[in-house]
Amino acid sequence: MQHRIIDNSTEENSLFARLRSYIKNSENIKIASGYFFIGGFNKLIEELKNLKEIKLLISTTSNKDTIEEIALGYRYRDDIKDKIDKVQRNLNKREKDSLITDSKSDLRLATETAEISDENEAAIKNLADFIKQEKLEVKVYLKSKLHSKAYILDYKKHLFDENGNRIERTENGVCIVGSSNFTLAGLTHNTELNVLIEGNDEHRYLTEWFKRLWDESEDFSKEFFEELSNSWALNYPTPYEVYLKILYHIVKDRIEDSQELALEESDIFSDLTRFQKTAVAQAINILEKYCGVFISDVVGLGKSFIGSALIDYYHKRGKRALIICPPRLMEMWQHYDNYYDLGAEILSMGMLSQDNGFEVINKYKDKEIILIDESHNFRNSENNRYRNFLEFLLQHDKKDERRLILVTATPQNNTPFDVYHQIKLFHHEDETNIPITPPNIRDFMNEVIDKKVSFQSLLQRLLIRRTRRHIKKYYPDEKINGKPIVFPKRNIPEPIKYSIEKVYHNMYSEILDYFKDLTFARYNLFNYVKK
Known part of the structure; x- marks a missing residue:
């Protein structure tokens, strides 16, 4: 009972x-x-x-x-x-x-x-x-x-x-x-x-x-x-809403979170356009997650300003910066460093190519932020420049405290391994937590070459790249110093047709007749050998 x-x-x-x-x-x-x-x-x-x-x-x-x-x-x-x-x-x-x-x-x-x-x-x-x-x-x-x-x-x-x-x-x-x-x-x-x-x-x-x-x-x-x-069980999402949800999860790592990233209105940030500020916020998110980022906007969109803003952001948080650039760009970076008070030191990329390149770079072992301008110069792992720099990074590995900012409009010149060697500067191991398949960067690059996976699935995690078309479409009213951004208009080449006979009259035909009379004797010496 x-x-x-x-x-x-x-x-x-x-x-x-x-x-x-x-x-x-x-x-x-x-x-x-x-x-x-x-x-x-x-x-x-x-x-x-x-x-x-x-x-x-x-x-x-x-x-x-x-x-x-x-x-x-x-x-x-x-x-x-x-x-x-x-x-x-x-x-x-x-x-x-x-x-x-x-x-x-x-x-x-x-x-x-x-x-x-x-x-x-x-x-x-x-x-x-x-x-x-x-x-x-x-x-x-x-x-x-x-x-x-x-x-x-x-x-x-x-x-x-x-x-x-x-x-x-x-x-x-x-x-x-x-x-x-x-x-x-x-x-x-x-x-x-x-x-x-x-x-x-x-x-x-x-x-x-x-x-x-x-x-x-x-x-x-x-x-x-x-x-x-109105609940999730009865209020079915539309196909467009499903599309937006998928899109959000693909790009959410790149979306600026203004609450988490309070970008100061310093001199450099005040000089940036909206699309440059967006790039800075996205780059900080990537740097904090993977310790390295590619700034790869096309030529003319201010990659050096974005790089300067990133150095300024970390400088205000007590991080010391080193800028490595080709000799011809040292004067430009020195100007940015002085004008915006970035507190950075600047090193010529050529110094790394010398036999004592490691001793030169080793003086900067305390630097936690390293910006490399024209980083595509590190796409080849077999030269002195790359070996000296990589040895320096490995010997003074700061356990996820160092950040590398790679500035280049052309991260890949030949094969995906151009990008691989640059990634290895901040991601030393092949095994990775970057959400790619397979979760091994070297294996992934081989599968990219074999066209088994999309290269974009990796690049979208580490690389920021906007084209002029992108800026014109999404930032059409953007201004710099109060003036609209104007990109030079490229006119399609037009052929100019003309008649040689009309210009030179009968001279062209006469020249051809003279050519016919040429025997080119010096090239036919055997014709004059007596048997």
């Missing part, structure tokens, strides 16, 4: 198991619960489908004016009862609407936080169908917080056993009251205390109790249905 106490201590003595057995013989159920979550409904969905009527009475969990809170504020006041009565009796339309809105928010949160699964999707669809079929009615009790939990079941009028024989039953139904909310936890594994109540008098009393609260409550079925309809 089953015990009347239901406490979820065992699977057989869980509220879920008891309700499931009683619902099979019932035609209606009335539920009063402080909380409602999809999981509780989903657990009993198959049994609930066979009922004629389901009435769900829930509380608004956001009511700031509950009796308990009033009592706390007026604990020692003689007028506490009057205040409680006033709250219970008088709620104007604005207050009711506010509480209904709170209840909608609670339901929205319940559906949004429900695990996205086939089971929960089916449960939400069934809930919506129950409301459309008028099988399910939902109301919200607003007068005070509904702390009661009750499950009142009305038995079917005619019951039959497995053999089809009619079962005579005098009970009108059965009730369970206690602590369990209509949630998955309340039905199954929370430590609860509920009691089974039988007998027609008790059933009648609890039915009247429920009816009284039901009549005092506000209808919530329409709002309930609206929230379900």
